[in-house]
Amino acid sequence: MVAVLLCLSGIPTGAYTPTTSWPYAYETFSPGSILTRQGTRIDYDRLNVSLVSGRVHYVEDGVIMQADPNSTVMLEIGDELYRNVGGRMTRVLKETDRAMVLLSVTIDTDAMSSADIGYGKSSVASTSNLSLTAISSGMDYSVNRSLDDLTAERSHGEPLVLREVRGVYYKGAFVPATRSDVLKVPGIDKDAVKRFLKENKIKFNNIDDLAVLADYLCAME
Template sequence: MKRLLSIVTCLLLAVVAAHAKYVPNTKWPYVYEDFTKGTVYSADNQKSEGLLNIHLAGNVLHYVGKDGKVYANDNRRIARVEIGQDAYIVVDNRLMQVVSQKGADVLLKLELADFSQLTQGSGGAYGSSLNSSASNLLSSLDLGGLNRPEHGMMLQEKHDGREIPVSTVYYFAIGGQCIEANKGEVMKYAGEERKAELTRFIKEKKVKWKNEDSLKTVLEYLSR
């Protein structure tokens, strides 16, 4: 009986671990829990494949080199990145995930980390991308993934760091502009002529500005 209970307990723990939400930490400050097979398409139409991830310090693409070390790619040379089933484009020198597309217009997602909270307590602005104060304090965090570390060593330490606060910001890349996906910015983009119509649309569709399905609906409206 004890043996059976022990087996059941182990199985339950395994199920819980499998469904636990991944949370980045200072030893593994990445968007993805593991480096994943992907493809990089450069601005000059070159293509390369490898194990990829996105480092949350500066929103930079990292890859594992043939020597087992982790290297950073220059976002300015990237046109598109595919990591697993996810696709990214570079906007304002930042890698943003493509959530939905309508013709040439897209809904984008940017994941941001606030490292300043780890050194200054709750005084930092949550969800800000790597700000100047955070940049000055990165060295004190013993942040993983910097200075060409060994991938194998990082894997050994990946669960030993402090949790990093991460938030998500959505954007519309539409009509040649990139605007944050919130009511104020969308209203400004629509202009006075469409303000009343857009207000009715938002009310009728009960748009929630942090909900991807709602934002996909807004993208459809704006792309008409």
């Protein structure tokens, strides 16, 4: 089974809850840094991660901007680290010398579609809220908007349904943490991997075990 968490609030009561009017990984834009493909580290006073597109947003002269996903490799906000995987920033749960265990967080539009809590079905996003269609399209309506305006509207949204999946980083891709997905990885020795999983008693719901598995896969390259 994939380690999946579906939730309307995403986080226990009293903690931060992403919404359709504030679809961000963090409650506020916070200091952090971006590592580019050229190896340059760029510090920012205010950064956040869009849950709609998975891209990095920053604030410049009070306006929300989007960092270039083609040049962004890593992101650090507070004590949390992200890796760009296929254009989406994916949180790093554990890092070894040559591998990573990742957590993919996306908006579950299927669950939102079936939830009876008033999500908009219009194809157009309102000024203060994302419709279900807009979310499904990956449209970041907050880009090029005033941070103050967006902050003022944040209380008008509905809670997002989030889908969290653990996985390992392998050859630039996210491999979900399941036996079947790991064995589907192109080019691996499936029999050797099966033996490794059995001999090392790898548990796919254990982060440390996933780190061991990720290291092993990287060593096979």
